[in-house]
Amino acid sequence: MKLIFEQMPVVFNSLNIGFLQTMRLFFVTLLGAFPLGLLICMGTMSRFKLISAYCKIHVWIIRGTPLMIQLLIIYYFPGLVLHKNIWGSGESGRFTAAAVAFILNYANYFSEIYRGGIQSIPVGQEEAGLVLGMTKPQIFFRIKLLQMIKRILPPISNEIITLVKDTSLARIIALQEIIWAGQAFLKGSQGISGAIWPLFFTAVYYLAATGLLTLGLGALEKKLEYFR
């Protein structure tokens, strides 16, 4: 017990640094995947068969394979097969590769959620706007958008919570996120080895993050409950 107390400052310092990397990956993924998902969504709904077919196959492949494989392929393929290290070296290279893999993966999930949201708005909404002389952009921004956001918020919230935990997959390419940081004390690092408790403790970080997000997203859903 005394030992653990002595280890704490070192361990928490490491875990904090790891968690910072986790959060960076989390936010960068959301920042990239929200707009890219919209682009893919518009692609799958395109009138041009070639574009929509391409986007649909893309969605099918990404959603049909594990994120873990996508991470490994995206990270190793350029270097090992093309003999060209496009990601840069060290931790920043690993982060870039991980971010690309996560953004691609989540964008495809988001695109399907967006599509469901768009298609769930009854055509009568658009027609009512048209008959009242509104322009297409006015109809989108003033009428449909908020209804769409309300409908996609619950499934998007689910994905966001899942993403918090999924970031730990980046451990597979040795990204120094929080699991990596915790695991280091198992193998031996900064004079501490064979310690399992730091790894257990990483769970507390995840719980805090998902707990806060659940509260925040729940409040947002509540805010949109004024209409149906």
Added chain:
Amino acid sequence: MSILQVEHLKKTFNRTNVLKDISFSLEKGQALSIIGSSGSGKTTLLRCLNFLETPDSGIIRINGDVIFDGAQYSRLSEEEIRLRRLHFGLVFQSFNLFPQYTALENVTLAKKLLLKSQKKSGPDVLRTIDEEGRDLLRRMGLADRMYNYPHQLSGGQQQRVAIARALALSPDILCFDEPTSALDPELTGEVLRVIRSLAQQNMTMIIVTHEMAFARDVSSQVIFMDDGHIAEQGTSDEVFNHPREERTKHFLAGYNKS
């Protein structure tokens, strides 16, 4: 001169002819009822007038001005269509109110956006629009419902908001597509009363309805549609009390039985 003239309107979906050469005219201040069995093309006709469907051919005139000509339609820009459809208002069977807006906002939104896009909106203008909106809702008997959201209103109240919303843009002709068909029977009365009072105020209207008693006494002109044709048209008295066509007699007999 007639406020509305429709000449040889035709509309085909895939290969089915839904409107087969529809011609009629309507005088300002009159109410025209369109009756006919389901699938006869009534909704499609209203949708064509409101530019929600594009007729294959035919001409639509308002006060003598051609606003649609099937032979030239493709040259119209989206902007022109948008302004031309403002001659008409449309009240849907399923209300189609905007759920995230209050009754008053539903009524005023379109006019505010219209004036904004014409760069004519200032605080005074917005206040006037709100005042007009409140007036309209009062006329619909909804003085105490202005700040309610659609889901807090009964079907009959929602439809009355929808009527106020359509009136807010002062259309030349207000169209109703079975305005009471989605309502519980005990709620149809309040909506029909509102439409009746509009008729008394000489609002020009085209009303598609299955409420035969209502159509008979609210409308001056009646059109009976059958299979994409106008099978019979005339005054309310002519069509309801002295129908000439077998099809009309047969259709009306079906209603009198029930």
